[in-house]
Amino acid sequence: MDFSLLGPIAVTSGSGELSLGPAKRRSVLALLLLQPNTTVPLEQLIDSLWEDEPPEHARTVVQGHVSRLRATLAEGGADAYGIELATHGSAYLLRLPEELIDAHRFGELVALARPEEAPADAVPLLREALGLWRGPALTGTVTSPPFAAAAHALEERRLTAVEALGRAHGTLGEHEQAAAILYSAAVNHPLREGLIAGLMGALFRTGRQSDALEWFHRTRRLLNEELGVDPGERLRDAYEEILRAEAADRREAGSAARGTQQRSTGGTTGAAAGEERVPAQGGPAGSGARGRTPSAPRLLPRPPARFLGRQDQLAALTDALTDRSTGESPLAVVAGPAGVGKTACAVQWAHQYAGAFPDGQLFADLRGFGEGDEAAPAEILRDFLLALGTPPERVPTSAQAASALFRSLVADRRLLVVLDNARSSAQVRPLLPGGLSCATVVTSRSRLDGLVATDCARPVSLQALGHAEGAALLGAMLGAERVAEDPAAAQELVALCDGLPLALRAAAAQLMARPRWRLARLAAALRDEQRRLALLSAEDTGIAAALRMSVARLSADDARLLSALATSADGHLNASVAAALAGYDPERTQDGLDRLADMHLVDEEATDVYTISALTQLFARDEKDHSGDTDGGAGRGGTG
Structure with a gap:
């Protein structure tokens, strides 16, 4: 069993990723994982979960989330791994081997690496450590100051590891690799002076002096404009080292030129002796790469399992989202009843066409029709901006400012945005990119006519499956042979499920759990209207x-x-x-x-x-x- 903090909060067991539920439940787990094998007071959990005054029933809410987490971990086989979520009075303790937590493994790998003393060993250790990161730390938790601070601390540790990896490559003389590694991090963190200093040194040692000096002047301007300070010692030292080396190069070039001229003209000094060399351009910070974006975020959920059909709707999405003739950012709305498969259709299309959006794919559940409150635009924008590399301290707190920054960052990118489970057009509008090379697909149980009216969204309607498609879905879940044994019962099951994929998948789950049942037996049970809804449910999923x-x-x-x-x-x-x-x-x-x-x-x-x-x-x-x-x-x- 693995626990992930370095990206979206997740727990993975041998059977796959466990369903953790809403943001507050994930946040409870994250706080317990940040303090493993340590009692965490209930009051600390409450203070972390609610940025403002907590509700009167906060204790009950937290207790409920802990209870569900305990059940979820048990279902995932936590006992076999020595994991226990225990209650100690008014505090909780998550007892587990710490090596199951990715943040702990990350720390151990970084601690083992010695970039200067043993660079050849440090490089694979640091690469393995950084490979544990799957996005911004603590993604999916609530946006309260304690979690923001914890995410910032983890991000600082990541950047320290990036700098160490750059130094290890530099010690090995692999300056091109060092520059490539440090470049992306420097773009995302333009005020981190140690990072910029390391990049400047790597660029200089690959013959890109002008690029290295440009990074210094750019950073100096940013420091002055945003913080009102001058460059610190590390940045100044890197700058002065480059200037001293350039001066030495000029002196050597001048001496060589004078010696040549003296040999050829009897001692006359040529006018070109003092001309500066023009350094080579290119590489991570060269003129040919200055338009590159940071590493592209890939936030799409996994492709839907056993996805079938919907060819007309997928084609409609392709027409809508790849049409560049309008001069507008393409927008499509996939709408339909609960359980018809809107999210699956949108995510399937997004995976099929991910290659058309090389600068990233963003995904957010707007919780318009989920438990609790719908997601506030500011919350989603924060996740997007962090995924795009914005430092946490530079993410605006107001939705309006965050929306403006988001549009600015993605204006020239080829980016796909998937906004799932929207309640209203007003919830969606602040999250829309404006770039002509961006595309957005929204799913909702509402038609979202407002987006059609104001943003020229293309509606894509999803209806229930027909008998043939529904039977095919049952066959994909159960095996074609089992469905072929009784095609009439399969058609009746499709009808009793109203052709809804969610209901059909729940019915298939019932039959998979009972391999001796024929389809007709479940159909007979579903005819009982008092039992039908209960039978078309599977744990927390059901019609x-x-x-x-x-x-x-x-x-x-x-x-x-x-x-x-x-x-x-x-x-x-x-x-x-x-x-x-x-x-x-x-x-x-x-x-x-x-x-x-x-x-x-x-x-x-x-x-x-x-x-x-x-x-x-x-x-x-x-x-x-x-x-x-x-x-x-x-x-x-x-x-x-």
Whole structure:
């Protein structure tokens, strides 16, 4: 089992990466991993999780996250690794072998490296240490000062290792490699004087004196403009070393020229004797590379497993996102009902076309229809800016300033931005790049007509799978032979799952756990409407959970309307029937139907012809039965 702090917070066991849940739960784990085998008081966790005044129920929230983490670790086989998440009074202790934490392994490798004394051994050690980094440290935690400080401290350790690797290469005489390594870090950290000094020395020793001097003057201007200070001793020493060496070179060149002229002309000194040499250009900081960007971020999730079909939608995304004829930054919105596979479609396309965006691919879950509050634009922008190499202390705190900096950084880059699970157009707009070579794909359960109107977004609609596609998905999950044994049952399963990939995958999970079951047996169980939603769930994944997030975002009026529509006998109705069921006037009903259609909780098949899917009906009826009234999900806000 491996614990990752040097990038996105993650835990990986033999069966793959564990699902850690929302940002606060990841943050609890991160804080425990930053202090392994040490008791962490509950109050410290609360202070770290909430930047402002914590809510009254903060203790209960933290306790709940710890409980879920304990269960998740147990499911991943933590006992076999000697891992225990224990409670000690009002404190918690994560007991584990520290070598399971990537930050600990990083520190040990760096400590073993001796760049000056044993450079040949130091190079592979430092490269292995730096290879543990998968992005900005503590990605996915809350944006509170304690986590910002911890991430900054880890980043300082990384930069120290980069500088050490540069010195090791330099000691071995491998100045080209040293310059290449130090260049990217210097671009991302232009005020780090030790880093710039090391780069200047490496460039000078490869014959790029003018590039080395340019780095000095650029850094001196930045220090003066941003901090009001002059270069420090290390930077001045590197600069003066280059000047002294150049002066010595000129003297040697002059002496050689005078000797040649004296031999050829009897002692006359040539006018060109004092001319300066023109140093070679190029390399990491040469004129041919000054437009290079830092190392490109690759933040896409792993490609979706067993992805099938959707060729028309993938082609529509290609048309929308590779069209450069409009003179605008391409933008597409993938919209559809809960569980239809919007994220999978967007991520599949992003992986297929990643090569068209060599300057990076950014990904963010906006949590528009997830547990808790939706992601604030400032939070997402901070993650993007850090991934693009902006030092944490230079990330603006206001969303407006961060958005402006983001657009400036990516203006000339070929970058793909994937914004998943958006709730509204307003949430998306600050996150849009402006560069003509950038492209953005947004997924949402809402149509996001605002983005279509103001930003010319191209809508790409995702509908439920047909019988053939749904059966193919079952075959990909279960094996074609098992589905071929009973094609009629496979078609019935597709129908009972409303053709939703999420529901079909949950059904397949049920059958994979029961290898002796035939498809017909599960179909028979799903015919029981009282059990269907429960059977179409797999741990924290399922159609009921997905629908709950959608309904939780509805107003009280719209939630009551949805509950009323669920009583329809066959799920087909018009505005008049809907008004009669809900007891609303026609105008109020029509407005509600439009909002429910926008959220894909009902479908408008034709003018004044609406349908509500069987699974949505079952969920709405179940919610009404449990609440005892017709308020639906309105009173629960966004807690999901």
